[in-house]
Amino acid sequence: MDKFADIRPYADDEVADVIQRLLDEPEMLGAVAALRIPRIYKWLPKLIRPALRFMLRREFKDVSSVRGFQVFVKHYMDQMIESSTREFTVSGCDQLKPRQAYLFISNHRDIALDPAFVNYALYHNGGDTVRIAIGDNLLTKPWASDLMRLNKSFIVRRSAKAPRQMLAAFRQLSEYIRYSLLEDNESVWIAQREGRAKNGNDRTEAAMIKMIGMAQDKATESFADYINKLNIIPVSISYEWDPLDEAKAQELTAIERDGAYQKAEHEDLKSIASGITGNKGHVHVHFAAPLQGDFADANAVAAALDNAIISNYRLHPSNLLAYAALNQDEGWKNLAEAKVISEADQQQFNQHFEAMPASYRQKAMEIYARPVANKLAQLAQAA
Numbered sequence: 048m049d050k051f052a053d054i055r056p057y058a059d060d061e062v063a064d065v066i067q068r069l070l071d072e073p074e075m076l077g078a079v080a081a082l083r084i085p086r087i088y089k090w091l092p093k094l095i096r097p098a099l100r101f102m103l104r105r106e107f108k109d110v111s112s113v114r115g116f117q118v119f120v121k122h123y124m125d126q127m128i129e130s131s132t133r134e135f136t137v138s139g140c141d142q143l144k145p146r147q148a149y150l151f152i153s154n155h156r157d158i159a160l161d162p163a164f165v166n167y168a169l170y171h172n173g174g175d176t177v178r179i180a181i182g183d184n185l186l187t188k189p190w191a192s193d194l195m196r197l198n199k200s201f202i203v204r205r206s207a208k209a210p211r212q213m214l215a216a217f218r219q220l221s222e223y224i225r226y227s228l229l230e231d232n233e234s235v236w237i238a239q240r241e242g243r244a245k246n247g248n249d250r251t252e253a254a255m256i257k258m259i260g261m262a263q264d265k266a267t268e269s270f271a272d273y274i275n276k277l278n279i280i281p282v283s284i285s286y287e288w289d290p291l292d293e294a295k296a297q298e299l300t301a302i303e304r305d306g307a308y309q310k311a312e313h314e315d316l317k318s319i320a321s322g323i324t325g326n327k328g329h330v331h332v333h334f335a336a337p338l339q340g341d342f343a344d345a346n347a348v349a350a351a352l353d354n355a356i357i358s359n360y361r362l363h364p365s366n367l368l369a370y371a372a373l374n375q376d377e378g379w380k381n382l383a384e385a386k387v388i389s390e391a392d393q394q395q396f397n398q399h400f401e402a403m404p405a406s407y408r409q410k411a412m413e414i415y416a417r418p419v420a421n422k423l424a425q426l427a428q429a430a
Contacts, residue, residue, distance in 0.1 A: 050219070050222075051201075051219070051222075051223045051226070053202070054201050054202040054203075054204070054219065054220065054223060055196075055201050055223065056113065056178055056196050056197075056198075056199045056200055056201055057113065057193075057196045057197055058113070059111070059112040059113055062110065062111060062112055062113060062115070062116060062197065063110075063111055065193050065196075065197055066107050066110065066116070066197070068190075068193060069190055069193055069194060069197075070100055070103055070104055070107070072189075072190040073096055074188060074190060075188075075190040075194070076096045076099050076100055076103075077092065077096060078316075078320070079099060079103075080092070080095050080096065080099050081320065106119065107119070113197065113199060116197050116198065117176055117198065117199070120198060121167075121170065124163060124166075124167055127323055127324070128167065128330075131290075131323070131324060131325060131326055131327055132326075132327045132328065132329070132330050133287070133327075133328045133329050134328075134329040134330070135164075135167075135329075135330050135331075135332075136329070136330075136331045136332075136361075137168040137171075137172065137331070137332050137333075137334075138331070138332075138333045138334070138359075139333050139334030139335060139336075139359075140168065140169070140172040140174070140334055142334070142336055143169075143172075143174060143280070143334060145173065145174065146232070147278065148227070148228045148229075148231075148232045148233055148234045148235075148278065149228075149234045149235075149278045149279075149280045149337070150224070150228055150234070150235050150237070150259075150277045150278060150279045150280065151165055151177060151234065151235065151236045151237075151280045151282050151334075152236075152237055152238070152239050152251070152279055152280070152281060152282065152352055153165060153236065153238060153239065153281075153282035153283070153284050153356070154238075154239055154244060154249035154282070154283060154284055154356050154360070155238035155239060155240055155242070155243050155244055155249075156243055156244060156284065156286060156289065157243065157286070157289075157291070157322045158185060158243065158315060158318060158319050158322065159319045159322060159323060160322050160323065160327075161236075161238065161284055162177065162179040162236045164284060164330060164332050165177065165236055165282060165284070165332060166179075166236075168332045168334075169234075174234075175233075175234065176199060177199065177233075177234040177235055177236040178199045178200070178201055178227055178233055178234065178235045178236070179195075179198070179199060179200040179201070179235075179236050180200070180201060180203050180220075180224075180235070180236065180237040180238070181195050181200045181201070181202060181203060182202075182203045182205045182241070183202050183203065183204050183205055183206050184205050184206060184315070185315050185316070185319075186202065187315075187316065188316070191316065201220075201223060201227075203216075203220055204216035204219075204220070205241070217258045217261060218261050218262075220258065221258055221259055221260070221261035221262040222261075222262045224237070224259060224262065224277075225262035225277075228276075228277055228278070229276065229277075236282075237255070237259075238255075239251040239252065239255065239349075239352060239353075239356065240252040240255060241254075241255065243295075245295040245298060245299060245414070246295075246299060246413065246414060246417060247413065247414040247415065247416070247417030247418055248417050248421065249283075249353070249356055249357060249360070249418065249421065250349075250353055251348075251349035251350075251352040251353050251356075252349070253345040253346045253348075253349045254345075255349075256345035256346075256348045256349050256352075257345045259277070260273065260274070260345060270342060270343070270344065271340065271341050271342045271343075274338070274342050274348055275338075275339050275340070278337045279337060279338040279348075279352070280334055280335060280336075280337055280338075281335040281338065281351075281352050281355035281356050281359070282332065282333065282334055282335070282356070283331075283332070283333040283335070283355075283356045283357075283359040283360040283361065284330070284331075284332050285330070285331050285360050285361045285362070285363060285366075285418070286327050286328065286330055286363075287327065287328030287329040287330070287363040287364070287365050288325075288326050288327055288328040288365060288399065289327075289414065289415075290321055290322050290324070290325020290326060290327060291318055291321055291322055291325070292403075292411045292414055292415070293403050293404070293407055293411060294318065294321070295410075295411070295414060296403075296407035296408075296409075296410035296411035296414065297407055297410075299410045299413075299414075300406065300407060300410050303410075328363065328365070329363055331361035333359040333360075333361065335355040335356075335359050336355075338351050338352065338355070354425070357418070357421045357422055357425050358422070358425060360418050360421075360422065361384070362382060362384040362418060362419060362422065363384070364384075364387070364388045364389075364392035364393075364395075364396065365392075365396060365399070365415050366384075366415050366416065366418050366419050367379055367382070367384060367385055367388060367419060368388065368392065368393060368396045368415075369396075369412040369413075369414075369415035369416040369419075370415075370416040370419035370420065372412055372416075373409075373412055373413065373416050374416070374420075378423050379419055379423065382419070382422065382423075400412065
């Protein structure tokens, strides 16, 4: 019996049936059309969907494995990076061993792109793709769940509310992560926190580490032993421009003003689409060395992750200029990245924020400035 059947990614022998199910789903076809040909689809939806189904059937006719599906996805990932990023760079891949399973834990800025860029970086540096943790709150449509599970995603059951249900869901998830890493030799990606760091403050939730630790075999392993076995790689992902900065600033402003923010129906799916297609400028991914140490508890692991993610975060001119606009101190000028800011960077920065509603500019600048403040605080603490 497969005890992970309801949360695991699809296996190769399930791929053909799932693809057929997706191609028969009008909403899925509409979502793909809205991404690939939005203007035409807006005016001719009934005509476009059958044509798109026919085209996709041809493209998928020889896809019979998860790897085959991911090769298909890679083609569109390449197109997305070329059209929506000015530059994509990677560092730290040289210390990753081939055929070694790792638990990649990254900061979390974009629902779909964070793990997508990790996969892209690994694939183009000779590594294999990872199994991706994704919350069921993002899978409000059955076809969305099918699509994600085809792409090696496994489900985090955040919808469980009763204490017993939550405990069972977390235990199953923890055991699946252990199984993937230590038995199936498959790498895993998970974000350092539940939900994106919409305010730009990349901090690891100790609760997430506690969940991972639930699969520890206390009879044979200490907590530190188990954490060290997992080969945790802290990953720092930085975007020069966040396609959702205005939306995040609007949400943060509403929370500050009203005490809460009510999401629209399927807002997360719309955010995924906007993140994929929107301008990201320069994107950098850094893989740190595996976490190893005599960790006393989850808080110690979270602190080590924060230290690695913040210290390796690649600051962009957008971050530094936002910090300078909001703060009087000049400490940011001593950071290595400050030396490459040009007049063109300043002009682009001004144009970006001038195009944004004035009521959201402050919060949006705070999002970009926060990584600078975190790095300066880290340097001050180390001094």
